[in-house]
Amino acid sequence: MHTFGEKNGISQHVASLARAMPDGVSVQVIAGSGKGLPLFSSLRFPVLELWRALRADFDVMHIHGYGNFYSFFGALVSIVKGKPLVWTVHGYPRIHGARRAMYYVYRYLMAPFIFFRASRIISVSDDVVQLLRKETKKEILVLPNGVDLALFSPRAPYTEAKCACFVGRLDPDKGAERLMECKTLPLLFIGPDEDGERERLQKKAEKMGRKSEFLEVPYEKMPAAYERCRYVVLPSKYEGFPLTLLEAVAMERPFVSTDVGQVRATMKQLGLDDGTFILEGDVGAKLSELDKKDLKGQMKKARERLEAFSWQSVAAKVAAVYRQAL
Numbered sequence: 001m002h003t004f005g006e007k008n009g010i011s012q013h014v015a016s017l018a019r020a021m022p023d024g025v026s027v028q029v030i031a032g033s034g035k036g037l038p039l040f041s042s043l044r045f046p047v048l049e050l051w052r053a054l055r056a057d058f059d060v061m062h063i064h065g066y067g068n069f070y071s072f073f074g075a076l077v078s079i080v081k082g083k084p085l086v087w088t089v090h091g092y093p094r095i096h097g098a099r100r101a102m103y104y105v106y107r108y109l110m111a112p113f114i115f116f117r118a119s120r121i122i123s124v125s126d127d128v129v130q131l132l133r134k135e136t137k138k139e140i141l142v143l144p145n146g147v148d149l150a151l152f153s154p155r156a157p158y159t160e161a162k163c164a165c166f167v168g169r170l171d172p173d174k175g176a177e178r179l180m181e182c183k184t185l186p187l188l189f190i191g192p193d194e195d196g197e198r199e200r201l202q203k204k205a206e207k208m209g210r211k212s213e214f215l216e217v218p219y220e221k222m223p224a225a226y227e228r229c230r231y232v233v234l235p236s237k238y239e240g241f242p243l244t245l246l247e248a249v250a251m252e253r254p255f256v257s258t259d260v261g262q263v264r265a266t267m268k269q270l271g272l273d274d275g276t277f278i279l280e281g282d283v284g285a286k287l288s289e290l291d292k293k294d295l296k297g298q299m300k301k302a303r304e305r306l307e308a309f310s311w312q313s314v315a316a317k318v319a320a321v322y323r324q325a326l
Contacts, residue, residue, distance in 0.1 A: 008169050008192070009243045010065050010090050012219060013124075013145055020146070020315035025322065028056055031070075046070050053077045060322045062086045063114070072110040075117045084325040087118040088143075091240025091261055092128045111135070119325045122318070124241035125262035143318060144262065145241045146311035152223050152250035154303075157296050158230055161253075163188035163213075164287055165229035167244045168236075170197040170214075175235030175258070177201060180210055181283035182233075184291075187212040190225050226251040231287050235279060236260050246309055252299040256286055270302040 011031070018027040032049045046053075050073050053061075061081070063074035066089045078085040115121075115136040122141050123129055129140045164185040166176045171194040179187050187210055189201065198214055205212040217225045226232070232248040232255045239261035248255040249270060257263045258279050267274045276293075279286055307313075 009145075012243060013088075013090065014064055015219075016146060016148065016311045017315055017318060020311035022312075022316055022319050025319045028058065030056065044069060046073050049073075050077070054080065058083060060084050060086055060325050062088065062318075062322070064088045065090055066092060066111070067106055069110075071114055072106075075114045078117060084119045085114075085117050086120045086122065086321055086325055087114060088122040088124065089128065089132060089240070090124050091238060092131060120321050122321065125239075126265060127261050128240070141321065143314060143321075144266070144309060145243050145246060146314040147243070147246035147250050147306060147309050148311060149250055149306060151220070152226070152247050154250075154252040155227060158253050158299065159294075159296065161228055161230040162186055163228050163230055164283075165190060165226075165232050166234070167191060167226075167229075167232055167248070168234065168242070169194050170201065171195075172197060173237045175237060177204065178235035178283050179233055180205060180208060180212075181285075182287050183210075183284050184288060185230060188228060189214045190217055190222075192216055222247065223251060226253055229253050231256055231290065233279070233283060233287075234258065234260075234263075235283060239263065241266070246306065249299065249302050250306055252296070252303055254290055254295050254299060256283070256290070269308075270305045272298065272302050 014029055018029055021027055030049050030053050032046065046069060049070065053074065054077055061074055061078040061083050063071040063085065065071055071087065075085055115138065120141065121132065121136060121138055122143050123132060124143065124145050126142055129142060132140045162185065164179060164182045165188040166179045167190045168174050169191050170176055170189065176189060179189070187205065189212065202214060215225065226248065232244060232253050234242055234244060234255070234257040236258055241262040245255050245257065245263060245266060254277065256277055256279050264274045264278060267277055
């Protein structure tokens with residue numbers, strides 16, 4: 001049971017995980033648009049989804065994400081149905097401004113109940129494990145995101161592409177606006193709008209006289225979208241384990257990111273020089289620096305190491321967690 005069936009990394013994680021489950025494990029995904037709240041669009045009330053979950057016949061309830069009402073109501077359903085609960089945390093939110101009031105409601109009133117109820121807690125990244133252990137008083141299992149290597153396969157080297165790209169939700173916390181620090185390449189924003197952020201970015205790009213394009217692309221057509229990316233940039237304020245990292249590497253596209261979540265550790269695991277790809281200053285300066293290098297060989301070798309992140313491998317480990325919970 002997950003927040004809502006929109007186009008975001010957690011939704012894609014759930015869909016990919018469900019498809020890759022080993023024989024003998026069937027999955028019913030309960031998601032939907034829900035009833036939204038102002039200022040914090042991810043906090044949506046699962047009205048019809050709650051009814052569907054109560055009527056469903058299942059052995060384990062698996063909820064996803066920290067900071068959404070679906071996780072809380074999924075935990076309630078697990079009690080009503082008398083079934084074990086597995087919870088996957090996809091990063092710990094860093095909320096600022098007026099939205100922080102709602103975060104405190106969740107953090108101190110709802111999250112402790114989920115912690116208490118969950119028999120197994122999974123994190124997609126190591127960076128929040130200590131925090132979650134302190135908060136939950138339970139052991140945290142780290143299982144990464146995955147990638148479909150059959151789908152994400154490069155056709156041409158990154159040097160033939162022209163655009164500096166942002167891939168993901170157009171959410172202010174994702175830092176998409178910082179892509180405009182790059183003044184030498186056309187800008188391509190790929191992802192769904194969040195609370196009017198696309199219109200704000202479009203107006204800013206026009207005001208700055210920047211050549212920019214905004215697209216929403218179905219998941220199955222994302223490889224063609226990545227082919228247009230010379231560099232994939234994620235200037236996010238916080239992340240767990242961004243799917244875009246694995247997808248960009250699978251497409252042999254240099255991935256430039258702030259030092260968030262599991263990014264640096266995964267780069268090292270894939271044999272990428274984190275000093276080259278971690279973003280610590282101006283986006284434009286970093287991409288100009290990379291343009292002076294030939295990264296094709298490094299990206300090709302990194303892709304060869306992605307087998308450990310296949311969805312089949314991840315799904316087999318999650319299925320083992322279900323059996324343990326039972």
